[in-house]
Amino acid sequence: MTSSKEEAASKHPLRLGVAGLGTVGAGLAILLRDNADLITARAGRPIQITAVAARDRTRDRGIDLSALRWHADAIDLASDPNVDVVVELIGGAEGKARELVEAALTAGKPVVTANKALLALHGERLSRLSAAHNAPLLFEAAVAGGIPAIKTVREGLAADRILSIGGILNGTCNYILTAMRETGRDFADVLKEAQDLGYAEADPTTDVDGFDAAHKLAILAALAFGKPVEFDSVHVEGIRSIGALDLGFARTLGYRIKLLGLARQSERGIDARVAPCLVPETAPIAQVDGVFNAVIAEGAFVGRLMIEGRGAGAGPTATAVAADIIDIARGKTIPVWGTYATDVTAVRSRPADEWHGAFYLRLSVTDRAGVIADITAILRDCGVSLSRMIQHPSARSGDDVPLVLVTHPTEERAMQAARQRIAALDVVSAEPVLIRIETF
Known part of the structure; x- marks a missing residue:
């Protein structure tokens, strides 16, 4: 008599084609190797990377990938007969990332991605491709890294009407605002420290000007309200104008300053914005400091809930990618935005004023x-x-x-x-x- 573990291991492996072997891609390969037995037991079958696409074949990524099939062009993963699932970790809303995801969905292959910009800007088209070709598109890692924000909204709250969604969606900005508050230093000084520590990119525009948080908010809003929000209608402000003086005055008034992405739905429509906000220092979200993220959802029946954790990094993000792959291995399929694709039409956020x-x-x-x-x-x-x-x-x-x-x-x-x-x-x-x- 065979055990369930032995039965799972004997099944045909789920074969992955991974595009992009940066921090997250390499982290995923290491995670699948180190936790192979656990993942096989939870997925019901082995999961293996069989093909990859990356620019530099000689780079040391902390794991031997020499036995894998390498594609010079990531698009070839979509037509590789030995690839069951395409994992897109290239990034960016256009170019190879978009071409690969569209090609894979059109070929009927499931796609797992961490690409928040792609989903925020092209979510309506991708959801229609996914439905038309019966190809799941999963993206847990696109919002808040290892925090199960997508599953919480799309599955855990599936029976409730969500009134609002959002939170602290960018760890770089949260780190900068936390350090400014605790030390009294100015924005430019703390930004340089964040860059030296690897929390901020050499060009920090996407983070500190609010666009990274806005991409994530657009995804959360689409999940919460069942329809994509046109990204150019989302109001976006960053944290460059916030000074140490403001953080001091906020403390005097009983507040803390956080960069928040917030979306609300009412009879008048959807409001979606990213901007610095004063929040009461007694509020749970005010206690989320450093590089941590937090997602807050409010439902008509469930009330308000908050989940927090590390929003970036190889480990948390690779774990979220692997969770989606396990869902596919189990045969789990959910519409991209949690509703029928024929009902998915992008809407605009109401004007900020x-x-x-x-x-x-x-x-x-x-x-x-x-x-x-x-x-x-x-x-x-x-x-x-x-x-x-x-x-x-x-x-x-x-x-x-x-x-x-x-x-x-x-x-x-x-x-x-x-x-x-x-x-x-x-x-x-x-x-x-x-x-x-x-x-x-």
Whole structure:
């Protein structure tokens, strides 16, 4: 009598073609080797890499890959008869990554990818290809690394109506904001440290300007609401304008500053935005520091839940990729966005100026009589009500000083109008810093 483990090992292996052997690709190969017995038992059959595509064949990746079939062109993996599943780890929304995924789906081969930009920009087309050719497309690793965010939303919350989704979706920005808060250093100094530690790329634009988080938010929103959100309609702001001064004032007010990606659905439509926000320091998400990510979902029945963990790195991301491969080995198939492909039509996020909430406004103003009266008059005329104000007096009259205003909830268009008029005052010496407040 054979055991279930022996029975699984005797089955035909699931053969993988892996495109891209960078940090994650090499990590996946090592994971499949080191945990082969465990993965075979959980998948119900062995899982093996049989073919790869990568630019540098001679690079030391920490594992011997010489016995594998190498393809000079990643697209060839889609037609390789000895490849059952294509794993795309090249990255990027266009070029070889997109061509390979589309070719594999068209050939009826399941695809596993960690490519958030590809899904955020081309999710509608890929979901239709997946359905038309009965080829699963799985992407657990595309959002928050090893955190099972995709499975939580697409499977764990499948029976509920999700009202909002989002969270801390970029570990680089979270590390920078955490270090700035804890040390009082400025953005540029902490960014260089993050680059030296390998947390930030040499060109950090995608991270610090919010686009990486926006790609992930677009994916989460599509899963939560059953339809892709057109990426160019997502409002995106980064953290370059946040200074150590803002983090200090936030602490005084009882808040912390986090770069959040948030999407909400209401009768008026979907709101999707990435921007720095003040959150109460007592809120669970305020305690998520360093390179950690956190995803928050709120359902009509389940209420609010939060999961957190490392959002990047070879180990967490490779584990998420392997989890998708195991699902395919088990024969598990789920529509890309959790709903019938015929119902999938991309929608636009509502304009950012329709957002409603409270705001933090930091000004640098000349310390002289009448300044506050002029500013509060503008707020009054724009229909903005003040909740709190912090003013640091200067040592000498006429010096520039910081002035912080916290508003009651108001329309963003009203707040932006007030900001523009205040910025035009001759007593305002620098561009005002405006940060939204999320109460959770």
